[in-house]
Amino acid sequence: MKFFDDLRNLDRNNIGGWPVSVKLFFCGVLFLLILLAGWYFKVSDQQDELASLQAKEASLKQEFSQKQAKAANLEPLKAQLEEMKDMLRQMLRQLPSKTEMPELLVDISQTALSAGLETDLFQPGPEIPKEFYAEKPIALRMIGTYHQFGTFISGVASLPRVVILTMHDVSLRPQKAPVKGQDLVPGGILVLEGTVKTYRYLEDEETEDGQAKPAARPAAGKGGK
Numbered sequence: 001m002k003f004f005d006d007l008r009n010l011d012r013n014n015i016g017g018w019p020v021s022v023k024l025f026f027c028g029v030l031f032l033l034i035l036l037a038g039w040y041f042k043v044s045d046q047q048d049e050l051a052s053l054q055a056k057e058a059s060l061k062q063e064f065s066q067k068q069a070k071a072a073n074l075e076p077l078k079a080q081l082e083e084m085k086d087m088l089r090q091m092l093r094q095l096p097s098k099t100e101m102p103e104l105l106v107d108i109s110q111t112a113l114s115a116g117l118e119t120d121l122f123q124p125g126p127e128i129p130k131e132f133y134a135e136k137p138i139a140l141r142m143i144g145t146y147h148q149f150g151t152f153i154s155g156v157a158s159l160p161r162v163v164i165l166t167m168h169d170v171s172l173r174p175q176k177a178p179v180k181g182q183d184l185v186p187g188g189i190l191v192l193e194g195t196v197k198t199y200r201y202l203e204d205e206e207t208e209d210g211q212a213k214p215a216a217r218p219a220a221g222k223g224g225k
Contacts, residue, residue, distance in 0.1 A: 092132065092201040094162040101136065101200050107159055108138075108198075115152040117144040125195075129206075133199050137168070141193045143175060149192065163198060170194030 096104045109122050121141035128135040144152075149172075156163050175189040 088132075095133065095199055095201045096161045096163070097200060098134075098203055098206075100161060104159070104161060104163065104198070104200075105136075105138070108156060108163070111155040111159070112142060112152050115144070115155060116148045117142045117152055121193075129202065133201050134206075136198050136200065137195050138198065139195050141191065143189060143191050145189060149190065166197040168195045168197050170196060 105124055109119065112119050112122070119140070119142050121139060123139045125137040125139065128137070142149075142152075153165075156165060170192065171194055172190055172192045175191050
């Protein structure tokens with residue numbers, strides 16, 4: 001064909017003298033190369049960015065759906081939270097109050113005596129304010145039998161106010177060590193020693209926005225630095 005003959009007979013030193021068909025061919029090739037270079041350096045980067053944005057769009061849509069579901073349930077959840085707060089307040093009100101605490105400690109001590117326990121130590125410690133209640137540690141040492149300790153626990157549970165006794169660092173051991181190789185004789189004398197904790201609810205004036213007020217610092221004496 002004439003076109004291919006013209007390609008074979010091109011004079012590289014006389015580009016202006018090339019046939020029109022050959023010039024058009026090379027112009028077309030150059031145009032295609034420019035298009036490919038533009039796609040490689042520009043369009044491909046934009047396609048990668050587009051794919052990244054599409055993935056981000058899908059993620060945002062999923063996040064929006066989740067938040068929309070939470071927002072739809074917000075009011076029922078608020079109502080449920082208020083209901084739970086009311087239940088908590090009612091349960092706390094079943095604990096002894098500040099004015100009832102001294103009488104309660106006397107009742108616990110009297111219950112131990114009524115059960116036949118020998119109380120060597122019954123020493124209430126200072127209160128420890130928590131978020132919405134106060135903790136009252138009691139150091140004690142009591143001596144008695146299994147049956148007497150069971151009667152004591154049953155008696156405490158029967159007190160008018162809800163009394164929670166948390167055993168903290170408490171040991172229950174026989175008063176006399178049993179003979180080696182023999183089990184503890186039922187009805188033997190036991191010693192309960194350690195610290196128990198009981199609780200009371202904080203009055204409204206004792207809390208600030210649901211948090212216990214910090215204990216007041218003692219005033220410095222005259223001349224103190």
